[in-house]
Amino acid sequence: xxxxxxxxxxxxxxxxxxxxxxxxxxxxxxxxxxxxxxxxxxxxxxxxxxxxxxxxxxxxxxxxxxxxxxxxxxxxxxxxxxxxxxxxxxxxxxxxxxxxxxxxxxxxxxxxxxxxxxxxxxxxxxxxx
Amino acid sequence: xxxxxxxxxxxxxxxxxxxxxxxxxxxxxxxxxxxxxxxxxxxxxxxxxxxxxxxxxxxxxxxxxxxxxxxxxxxxxxxxxxxxxxxxxxxxxxxxxxxxxxxxxxxxxxxxxxxxxxxxxxxxxxxxx
DNA sequence: ATGCAAGTTAAAGTGCGCTTCAAGTCAACC
DNA sequence: GGTTGACTTGAAGCGCACTTTAACTTGCAT
Numbered sequence: 046x047x048x049x050x051x052x053x054x055x056x057x058x059x060x061x062x063x064x065x066x067x068x069x070x071x072x073x074x075x076x077x078x079x080x081x082x083x084x085x086x087x088x089x090x091x092x093x094x095x096x097x098x099x100x101x102x103x104x105x106x107x108x109x110x111x112x113x114x115x116x117x118x119x120x121x122x123x124x125x126x127x128x129x130x131x132x133x134x135x136x137x138x139x140x141x142x143x144x145x146x147x148x149x150x151x152x153x154x155x156x157x158x159x160x161x162x163x164x165x166x167x168x169x170x171x172x173x174x
Numbered sequence: 175x176x177x178x179x180x181x182x183x184x185x186x187x188x189x190x191x192x193x194x195x196x197x198x199x200x201x202x203x204x205x206x207x208x209x210x211x212x213x214x215x216x217x218x219x220x221x222x223x224x225x226x227x228x229x230x231x232x233x234x235x236x237x238x239x240x241x242x243x244x245x246x247x248x249x250x251x252x253x254x255x256x257x258x259x260x261x262x263x264x265x266x267x268x269x270x271x272x273x274x275x276x277x278x279x280x281x282x283x284x285x286x287x288x289x290x291x292x293x294x295x296x297x298x299x300x301x302x303x
Numbered sequence: 304a305t306g307c308a309a310g311t312t313a314a315a316g317t318g319c320g321c322t323t324c325a326a327g328t329c330a331a332c333c
Numbered sequence: 334g335g336t337t338g339a340c341t342t343g344a345a346g347c348g349c350a351c352t353t354t355a356a357c358t359t360g361c362a363t
Contacts, residue, residue: 048310059310060352068350078359079311089285089294096297099262100269101230104350110273111284118284123277130270133228134263140229141259144239148252155240155247156218165218168225177340188340189322197320207329208341233320 051083055091062091068104069112070094100130139168180212184220191220197233198241199223229259268297 048059055062065071066081071090073081090111097107110122143164152158177188184191194200195210200219202210219240226236239251272293281287 058352061350063311064351076311080309080360081311086285089291092294092298096265096269096294098350100266113283117282118276120277123273127270127273127277130266130273134266134270136225137229137259137263137266140225141256141263144252144256144259147247148249148256153246154242156215162218165221165225169221187322190320192341193321205341209328209330209339210341227320 046083046085047077048081048083051087051091055088057091057095065091065094065104069108070104101133102126136168139164143168175212175214176206177210177212180216180220184217186220186224194220194223194233198237199233230262231255265297268293272297 048062051057051062052059062071062081066073071083071087071094073083073087075082093111094104094107097110098104102110106126109119110126143161146160146164147155147158150158150161152161155161177191180186180191181188191200191210195202200212200216200223202212202216204211222240223233223236226239227233231239235255238248239255272290275289275293276284276287279287279290281290284290
């Protein structure tokens with residue numbers, strides 16, 4: 046498939062696809078003239094990259110995670126990243142509950158609401174990492 | 175308290191505190207000479223900002239959420255942000271499980287592992303927002 | 304064969320969230 | 334009252350993830 050089809054099906058602009066290829070996150074397999082040709086599996090890779098960046102991974106991190114350089118992948122890195130996400134999930138949950146409460150709470154300021162403050166103080170304890 | 179104390183207790187550099195003040199995210203209450211003086215509650219605000227940025231809110235978003243301009247806060251915005259986080263939590267969970275599996279899986283490439291692909295395809299369905 | 308829309312490149316530009324720098328002010332201690 | 338070190342400002346710089354631009358090439362329909 047040519048770049049236009051990838052653009053249409055992935056929703057990403059061509060400039061981004063070229064940028065990702067430069068970075069080594071995706072690869073085109075050959076050219077027709079100058080024009081890149083992609084195989085269909087690039088779409089799965091792009092989906093993974095998209096998900097990865099939505100959960101806060103940098104492109105370099107994803108390069109390390111998803112682009113096997115050796116004979117096989119770095120399972121320790123993957124587990125470490127899974128743990129990282131686990132901590133983040135706890136933070137998101139905390140913040141979500143805090144926001145839900147703040148939206149309902151009638152205290153004049155969130156900072157005067159004991160429940161909100163308790164959430165914040167709890168979040169502090171997770172601060173280090 | 176003066177800026178040095180805020181730096182020590184919050185762990186943030188003075189440059190960041192000035193930057194946040196410029197942005198309107200925190201305020202100092204008065205000066206001694208040129209030097210800003212902060213009240214203790216700035217620490218709670220900073221904790222909130224820290225948590226907020228770790229969960230992916232931009233400084234402008236936090237300005238809108240946590241800096242009441244009218245008589246009271248925008249409860250709808252807060253609820254909307256809580257929902258946003260809820261969606262994100264689902265994504266993080268998906269990715270975490272995908273990584274955990276990839277770390278354990280013996281398929282030659284994640285892209286050949288049906289379980290991993292199923293996760294990805296599922297993630298696609300959340301793609302729109 | 305020709306025209307042109309769609310592709311290509313390298314380089315510069317953008318927005319965010321800070322950090323660094325240079326030059327200046329001044330509170331506090333001796 | 335002089336030094337000094339913590340603080341101040343405005344402006345420039347930086348890393349990331351792209352986007353835009355300008356100049357060029359080329360596959361493909363006519």
